[in-house]
Amino acid sequence: MEPWPRVFVLLAVTAAVLCTPLVNDLEPGKEWPPRNSVKQPLDEVNEPAKLQAIPEEETATGDPINDNLDIPEPEAQILTKTAFDDKVDYTGAQVWKVETNKNSIWLTIMRLRRRNLISTWAGNHSYVDVFIKPNAIENVTRVFQRENISYEVVIDDLQKRINEENPPLDENDIELQDRQGHRMTWKQYHRLSDIHDFMDYLAKTYPAIVSVKTIGHSYEGRDLKVLRISNGNPTNKAVFIDGGIHAREWISPATVTYFINQFAENFDVESDDIKNIDWYFLPVVNPDGYEYTHVGDRLWRKNRKPGVLGRNCIGTDLNRNFGYRWGGKGASSNPCSDIFRGSRAFSEPESRAVSEFISSSAAKFSAYLTYHSYGQYLLYPWGYDNALPPDHRDLDVVGKNIAQAIRQAGGTTYQVGSSSGLLYPASGGSDDWAKGQGIKYTYTIELRDTGRYGFVLPTTQIIPVAQESLAGLRVLAKQLHA
Ligand SMILES: [Zn+2]
Structure with a gap:
């Protein structure tokens, strides 16, 4: 190449470019264990002189x-x-x-x-x-x-x-909302309150397997809610799945909440591969930005914390703010930029909460998936530069198996490769950080489409996207039991 x-x-950096013995000692639905001491940031973060260059x-x-x-x-x-x-x-x-x-x-x-x-x-x-x-x-x-x-x-x-x-729901769907006990439909892109109420509803309805925890708050004070689904088997591996790091990528929270619904509502009849994993879902990492895309600017990407220039240039790109090789290529030091990396690694409450939760959790995470849009890519580390982790062949093989399952389920073609190699270098991504924490199967998944609608994907595509993505997720679950 x-x-x-x-x-x-x-140019491209501006483009749009994702087992718990202690936990399972607790009854599902009860308070999760307190955090262990938070690990020190990785060495890369502690080199300010180099990083300021x-x-x-x-x-x-x-x-x-x-x-x-x-x-x-x-x-x-x-x-x-x-x-x-x-x-x-x-x-x-x-x-x-x-x-x-x-x-x-x-x-x-x-x-x-x-x-x-x-x-x-x-x-x-x-x-x-x-x-x-x-x-x-x-x-x-x-x-x-x-x-x-x-x-x-x-x-x-x-x-x-x-x-x-995002047209209004028809009468049947509104009736369904009234019957089912929550407002999520996957026929519409929903506001944050619908998503959070849905998570709380599941925890209340299925307390034996579902629990919800607020792992921190956004800059504007909104909850960062993680939902866990677990059968309490102490040998389970754990998977962390997030969505909505970038506010305008609405298909991402819609897809992640679809997974949650599928597993929680059908747990008894799910495959053993799915049941014997502890699933952690954070569907909206950037709730302030997400709400702002509904009420202010549909194409907002960053969070909503004002920068040093005050209200003139708001927000940090949370996917440039994670503390692995933070401040390197493909991230901007300009607070007005759409890829502003923040004032330092984990300067933002949202990225900090995710990292503290994962690194201090008693769960042994074997996979980290972060859902974005758009472009139809399955990307593995590294993002910070054109380099590959030692186990990149494993990531490539599993990535290609996931892509094949997606294609069989929905006819959609995903390209598989390292994010820096297939797209462009971008430092400070959550995927690099997760990989740096030793989480083996780490992927950023760029959902549909390839540009016809871009970020503004019609609601009629939510269920097809979610279903084919679920087919891919099942391949990963199977791999974790191999
Ligand atoms: Zn994104």
Whole structure:
């Protein structure tokens, strides 16, 4: 494989780019054991001088691309209103799929991005999806024509897609909600309160196997709720599954809650592979951001903690804030950036709560899955750089088996590889951190689709996505018993 052009690194990093003897001594549903002393952060975190260095991409090209250092981005605010009661309107905004078969195309895209005419959503070796504000379309079209860059308009009015994405439920579904004791349907993207109420409902309804614990709070004070499903078998291995690290990736919490529902409601008839694992689910890692995508800006990605610049640039990319090789490639030190890494590793309450829970838990986690969208990738570490863990062959084989099961179940093709190799380096990811904790089967799963709807996936796809993903999860469960 050709080495990556450095410019690609800069471009793509903005793209969108996842046994308990002590626990099981307790009766399910009762308080979980207190935390052990929290492990010290990994060595990598304790090298401030090295980590403060400007990432090499910034100085690598003759073209002074100071993406991470240009603090004010006034034009970037055009579509970003700060008032909560005032939704960001994407009328006329477009998403184009751009072929990137030449380095010169990356340079052009970088230049346009620097001028805040476009932003990048997702991409790999052969294409990138770019988001274009309405007032920039003419300008960008001219540049692409002049430079002979081919593209396809995938979304010609983003607001229209947003309006159609999450229609109200019909009468039958509303009736079902009243009957079933909670409001989750998987026919709609639900607000956080529906998700949390659903988790509490299951704990109350199935106290022998389900329990819920608040492992911390978001910046704005919302609960970070983990639901555990366990048959109490002391030899069980444990799996941690999270979703919603990135606020706008709505299909992720929808999929994770589907797993929860499937296992909790059908536990008695589930396979032994599923029953003899302790499952831990955190469907919404970033509840403030998730709520904000419902009431403020559908395309918000980060959490909602104000940065050093106050309300002008809000939020940290939680998937750049974890403490394994934090501050390296593919993460920004600019608080206005969509991939802002935070002021230090685990500076954010959400990432800190996840890491403290996992590292101090009595559960012996054998797998960590973190669900994102979009692109249809099964990615294993490392993300921080183009490097592989010693057991990468195991991860690759199991990843490919999972992908095969997904394809058989839903006809959807996933690409399997290391995240840095298949996509681009991105440091501070939760997957790298989990792998660094010794959790063997660690994957970031980028759900559907490949760009037709991107983050704004219609609700009719929730159940198909969740079902094929569940087929993949069963392969992992089987592997843990091998
Ligand atoms: Zn994501």
